[in-house]
Amino acid sequence: MKRILTFIFAISLFSSCTTEEIVQVQENFFAGQSFERTTDLIAPNYEATFEIPLNIDLLESDMVLVYHLVGVDNDGFDIWRLMPDTVYTNDGQEFQYNFEHNFDFVTVFIEAPSTFDFNSLLDGDLFDQTFRTVILPVDFVNSSNLDITNYNDVMEYVQ
Template sequence: MKNIAVVFGAFLTLFFVSCEGDPGPPGFDGLDGPQGPAGPAAGQVIDIFGDFAADSNYGFFYSFQDDGIEVLETDVVLVYLSFDQVEDNNGEPVDIWRLLPQTRLLDQGILQYNYEHDFFRVDIFLESDFDLSTLEPGDTDNQKFRIAILPADFVQTAKLDKSNIGSVMSSLGISEKDVPKIRTN
């Protein structure tokens, strides 16, 4: 019985392998289907400048709607602090960015630049274990932040180093010249 099964299997294999012939004419193109839903919105990057002052409880905010930026509840909002500036080979200034929250150890104690957001606005504020009025103007005045708004789908599919703003901008196809500059207060 085993031999019959082996012979029958070999015969079937020969039969299927030996089937060859003209492939026939190509088929006709079908009609285009309906337009699919739009893909994820492109991410956006903006620079904002602001001052941390006692009368605003050492914080300030940026409203996305002021500039017509739509942020969905599922979007990822990242905020970076321009921590330092160096010169490139041409003598041009280059910002060194750090992802918030960012903690600094000062003579007075621990200072943290932090933020929170919803889909209407982003609040950037200082937190510390000492009296913030003792801060130097370099820590509070004309501070520059970069806000990156990333669609949730993009963040889930892209291999993204969120701590590196250069990587984020490159993944979004945004160059430095494309980043709008906005004064908040």
């Protein structure tokens, strides 16, 4: 009986709400998930694969974002960039840190044109690279004004 009353209450709540209020209710129950890994991206593939932790529920409709730690500001706060992240070398070449994922793994890699000279990569481009994977329900992202390129805004919604 309690379940029936709860169900009726929930339906009456949502049917009496405006769309904006429903989004607010959904946002209050929203929880993104994230994990972080530090790795080296070395030859020959210049890539690393991370297993998505078992405690993270990844749905087919979820949005998977990967941010690259690119430094620390003067106040000691991390600086993160959404991938793909294009980097320009001192000799005028460019490459990208990029990623792909499935339900079990996230692979980060360096992607470059066929003419790119991988010998021009510096140790700082390859070693001790930190990546944070963030998983957001796509319904929430589509229903809010969330700027996914702004790392700090995204992290406000991640537990």
